[in-house]
Amino acid sequence: MFPVDKFQDTRTPFYYYDTQLLRETLKTINEESGKHANYHVHYAVKANANQKILHIISQYGLGADCVSGGEIKAALEAGFPVDSIVYAGVGKSDWEIELGLQNDIACFNVESIAELEVINDLAQKHGKKARVAFRINPNIGAHTHANITTGLAENKFGIAMQDMDKVIDEAQTMANVEVIGLHFHIGSQILDMGDFKALCNRINDLQSQLAKRNVFVQNINVGGGLGVSYDNPDREPIPDFKDYFNTYATHLRLRNDQQLHFELGRSVVAQCGSLITRLLYVKQGSYKQFAIVDAGMTDLIRPALYQALHKIQNISSDEPNETYDVVGPICESSDVFAKAIDLNRCHRGDLLAIRSAGAYGEIMASGYNCRPLPEGYISEEFR
Incomplete structure (x- = not known):
């Protein structure tokens, strides 16, 4: 799966993207x-803005969901049609709004009257x-990590349901906006289709409420959120998109001619990406042994930020398994990728692959400790 021999002369850590899997997805x-x-x-x-990845995705006819002016620019440079770009985000700056206006993007997803x-x-x-389109906070809890739940009343995102009528009334007094959707x-990282069913039911109720006022919107945008298998990326390389789309087809009651929009990120790119890191030292502790690698939380912050679990493989060794804590070089105790996991016996110079890192990996890298940002390579570059 990994061209290990061709990795040897490449400076680590780096991101490796399997574009065959991306295209199949x-x-x-x-x-x-x-x-x-x-x-x-x-x-x-926001899941991954590597230009090589964006260019491939744009070739398959997907639109772009952006949450910053920089992302709008990246989408345009990658070839996404301007009439398929939507712009969300709770804190849009004036220059970002003006960029969207000047390029005549498809829609602004608005999160407040202000x-x-x-x-x-x-x-x-x-x-x-x-x-x-008005982003409505449906006050629905998703079965996911608290830091990536966005639909509860306590979250900063969206307009409260009880304010929906008020904000629509306000928009109707404005000459330079056109309300086209909700x-x-x-x-994010939702695997329980029941969460999406609950969202469908909430949207059905809100649409019925609007119908009593003779208010009709042409677009419903349900965001994304579909998760991936971090435990078994080889067994489940492509998420169950059939079940995901069918959940909405079964439970969401759209009006005649209404269009349904999705904003998928993680489920598109997570499984095609791996963080490749080199083993610096095996350190014997009092009660455990550490595999110290040259990648750190600066390169992949999800384990430190969300306690996320990624499958890790020693792609240089086929020796018997031993148990390790895999840790990085950053001067933070949270710079840990995994604890007490089994890996093929590790030696200095071995290459490890941290899997399912195509989403919220390279894009969230930082220069903390004055470290260089990791490079991102597609599989064609190692042929």
Whole structure:
């Protein structure tokens, strides 16, 4: 699976992306979403903005879900059609809004009345009419880590359900905005389809509430959130997109001609990416042994930030297993990738692959401890 011999002369740590798997994943997304004529998939750029990855994704006809002006620029540079770019985020700066207006992006997902007012003012300044969708906080808890739950009333995201009518009324008084939809997102790394079913039921209720006021929106955006198998990336390299899309087809009651939008990130790119790191030392402790590698939390922060678990493999060794804590060189106690895991016996210079790292890996890397950012390579570069 990994061209280990060709990795030897490459400076570690680095990200390696299996583009064959990425293309198979994108093909599956198109096949399963394509069974529903009114389904539209946008890629959540925040998951991975490597230009080589973005370019491949854009070739498969996905739109782009952006949460910053920088991501809008990255999407445009990668070839995503401007009329498929949506822009979300709780804190949009003026220059970012103006960038979206100047490029005539498809939609701004608005998270407050204050933001709506600024968008209207800036649209008027530029002689534009901004298309907006209101991000409604559905107050639904997802079965995922607390730090990546976004749909509860206590979270900073979205407009409270009880304020939905008020914000729609406010928008109708504004000359430079056009309300085209409702937007939702309840969290990330969700594997329980019951969470998405609960969202469908909440949207059905809200749509019925709007219907009583004769309010119709042409787009419903349900965000993303579909998780991946971090435990068994080889057994489950492609998430169950069929079940995911069918959950919405079964439980969400769309109006005639309504379009349904998705914003998938992790499920598109996580499994195709691995962080390749070199073993520096095997350190014998009093009660355990440490495999000290040259990658750290600066390169992959998920284990430190979310207590995330990634499958780790020694791709240089086929010797019998031993038990290790895999740790990095950063001067922080939280710089730990895994504790008490079995790896093929480790030696200085071995290469380890930290799997399922294509999402929220390279994109979240930092220069803490004055470390260089890791490079990201696609599999074609090692042929």
